[in-house]
Each structure stands twice: as structure tokens, then as C-alpha cells.
Amino acid sequence: MAVLRRGLARRKRGVLHHVRRAAGQHRSGSPARPGLTSVVWPTAATRLAGVIGDPVRHSLSPVLHNAAFSALGLDWAYVALPVPAGRAREALAGAAALGVEGLSVTMPHKTAVAEALHRCSPTATTLRAVNTVVRRHDELIGESTDGQGFLDAVRSEHGFDPSGRRCLVVGAGGAGRAVVLALSQAGAREVVVVNRTLERGRAAAALAGPVGRVGQPAEIEGMDLVVNATPLGMTAHGRGDDGREAPPASGETDTGGTSSLVDPGLLATGQLLVDLVYHPATTPLLEAARRRGVAAANGVGMLVHQAALAFELWTGEGAPVAAMRAAVADVLHRGGA
Structure with missing residues (x-):
């Protein structure tokens, strides 16, 4: 759980910096410029999802999922959580304790997560790999949407x-x-x-x-x-x-x-x-x-559609695929991946 908490703390600082910049607030604490839309801050009601892996610095998953949450007006947030090799079980325990609603899983943890979870879909079981974790009634379930x-x-x-x-x-x-x-x-x-x-x-x-x-x-x-x-x-x-x-x-x-x-x-x-x-x-x-x-x-199409399936498993809502594709295309065009 310590791994997950440290990742969340680092991400929180980054998110706050990004949101303050978006709102026009300077380091001195001056208010946002008039006319800008107000910032919607995460609250205790905000539902959390994220990606675990090492490295995850260049992951496009936060771009895809936060664009989808925004497009549908959902009170969700998605963060990148660096988890070193060998610590997938700790990360899963931390996610369960913190009430994380869903996780994306990338290297080097796909096999380790499949082995750690008590329940996986038939596809994930066959592949012996999990790329998506879904929370259902306090149980974490492994899925593969690739x-x-x-x-x-x-x-x-x-x-x-x-x-x-x-x-x-x-x-x-x-x-x-x-x-x-x-x-x-x-x-x-x-x-x-x-x-x-x-x-x-x-x-x-x-x-x-x-x-x-x-x-x-x-x-x-x-x-x-x-x-x-x-x-x-x-x-x-x-x-x-x-x-x-x-x-x-x-x-x-x-x-x-x-x-x-x-x-x-x-x-x-x-x-x-x-x-x-x-x-x-x-x-x-x-x-x-x-x-x-x-x-x-x-491979952008596969990237977007596997994320869309994960989004639907977590939220129960139809994924706004066009908004997700537009967001990732913008980042790739600017060389931000």
C-alpha cells in the first residue's frame, strides 16, 4: 500500500500544478484570470482509477480516460501510478484498501496481476495476463481487453x-x-x-x-x-x-x-x-x-478501443470513443507521449 500511496502523492502534486496552471493561478497565489471556467476539484465522492506499471511516465492511458470522464461529465479521475517490478501484489492490496474502482495494468505486471487475483475472465486466464482490473462488490477481477x-x-x-x-x-x-x-x-x-x-x-x-x-x-x-x-x-x-x-x-x-x-x-x-x-x-x-x-x-485504434472497453467495464457507460481518439491524437501530434 505504501507504493500506491507514494504514487498517489506524487501524482496529486502534479495534478494540482496542472490544474492551477489551467486556472491561471500563479505561484504567488494570484487568482485566475476573469472569464476562465472554474476548476472542478476532486472530492471524497470522486471515483479513482489508474494505471500501474514501470515505467508509466509516457503512458497515454491518463489522457484517454480523463478525456472520456470529462466528455461524459463523470466525477472520476485517472492517474499514472509507478509500481516497481515485484510489487504488484502490494499495489493490488493498496488499491483494494483505498477503494480504487479500476486499474489498467502494463509491463512488467500483467502476468503477476493475473497470478495474484482470485478471479479472472476466461480470456485473461487463457492468456495468463491481465491488462484491466475491475472492482465488483469489494472484489478485484482481472480482464484482458487488448x-x-x-x-x-x-x-x-x-x-x-x-x-x-x-x-x-x-x-x-x-x-x-x-x-x-x-x-x-x-x-x-x-x-x-x-x-x-x-x-x-x-x-x-x-x-x-x-x-x-x-x-x-x-x-x-x-x-x-x-x-x-x-x-x-x-x-x-x-x-x-x-x-x-x-x-x-x-x-x-x-x-x-x-x-x-x-x-x-x-x-x-x-x-x-x-x-x-x-x-x-x-x-x-x-x-x-x-x-x-x-x-x-x-496501433492507435487498438490503444483507444482497448481503453474504451476498460472504461465501460469500470463505469457501466458507453465509452466516448471519438473524444478519446481526439485526445490521444492531440498529444501524439504535439509529441507529448
Whole structure:
């Protein structure tokens, strides 16, 4: 609980500074300028949610969720709570004691939280990973919204229905595994996993049951959907909200931003390419695909839709997806992630 209290104290100071600036109050304590809207301060009735991970400095989750609360006029607040590796159980105990309504979970805690909770959804249990914690009658329940968030994004934003389609996923980490499971549950005809480590690739493909198998990069040809679930191409200043590390500035795994497992020359019109990286908004892989006339999207859609599902689990309200997307787009445009 001490970990959570320290995180809340640091965040409170940051929130107060931000709100005072927004209200026009100077360090000297001078009042806000006339004409500005009044500040709505959190009270004892304000319901609290947050993200736990390490690091969480660049997390976009506070932007997404606070924009959603504001859009619907909900008396909720969402904060980033740095929790070091190995202290997930303490953080959960603190959240329960403090009455926190919901948590987002990022690296390195997704597996630890799944193991610590007494109750998880079937999806989270299968993945052995939790990205969302929901409070229900004083019980904390683990959920995974990543895979369904991906499906919601490709369906609503690109009109792509995986049912009966051939899909290839590059990468067998947390994001890749969630996408593989979701595609199989959505009725994909085939889910092929390409990964440098064969053992991890097989484990991910097994999540898709009889339609899953390990494949080769050359099989990109003929696929309806290609998903890059590796971090190659990510700006090397931090992690994404799914916890994927940015690639090193140099070294064997640095391929100039384009994964060697995804050859853009094999892509063709009629396919959909989704690169789960969202910072930068246009990776070298996306740029190369678009030059070939291939429909291509970054990971912002999945980020927004997985957060929208978490929002709905916590609040019981329909998520204002447009407001959430606009807020995160503004931050990314200004380079604030």
C-alpha cells in the first residue's frame, strides 16, 4: 500500500500544478484570470482509477480516460501510478484498501496481476495476463481487453471482419498473443504466427487452436490481414501502453525501423496491414506499405478501443470513443507521449 500511496502523492502534486496552471493561478497565489471556467476539484465522492506499471511516465492511458470522464461529465479521475517490478501484489492490496474502482495494468505486471487475483475472465486466464482490473462488490477481477480492442478497431475503422479470413501475426509477445487469440475467436480461417523464437511462436499459435500454426515470413503473400506486433519502428524514448520496449538505437535487432520479418515487397493491394506501434504515427513499415497501395493502420485504434472497453467495464457507460481518439491524437501530434 505504501507504493500506491507514494504514487498517489506524487501524482496529486502534479495534478494540482496542472490544474492551477489551467486556472491561471500563479505561484504567488494570484487568482485566475476573469472569464476562465472554474476548476472542478476532486472530492471524497470522486471515483479513482489508474494505471500501474514501470515505467508509466509516457503512458497515454491518463489522457484517454480523463478525456472520456470529462466528455461524459463523470466525477472520476485517472492517474499514472509507478509500481516497481515485484510489487504488484502490494499495489493490488493498496488499491483494494483505498477503494480504487479500476486499474489498467502494463509491463512488467500483467502476468503477476493475473497470478495474484482470485478471479479472472476466461480470456485473461487463457492468456495468463491481465491488462484491466475491475472492482465488483469489494472484489478485484482481472480482464484482458487488448484482443477485443484490436477486433473493434479493425472492424469499426477499417471495415475488416476476420471471419473466414487468413491472418498472419508477426511477434509472440503479449500484444501478439492477445491478437492471435482474438482472431481465432472471431472465426479466422487461419492464424499464422511468425516469430524469431520458434518455441514462443508455437506457444502463441497454440492459442488459436486448430486454425493456428507457426509460419514463415514469405507467407505474407496471400494473407488478408498482416499484423506487426513487434516494437520495431517505435520511437526509442520509452514503452507503449502495452509495455513493449522501444528498440535499441543500434545493434543486431535494429533494422532501421522495419522488422526483417515483414517484407513490404510481399504486401499487395487488397490486404490490410496493422502495425501496433503508434509512436511514431507512421513507421517505415506503414510508409512502405502505403507506397504499394496497401491499406495500412497504426496501433492507435487498438490503444483507444482497448481503453474504451476498460472504461465501460469500470463505469457501466458507453465509452466516448471519438473524444478519446481526439485526445490521444492531440498529444501524439504535439509529441507529448
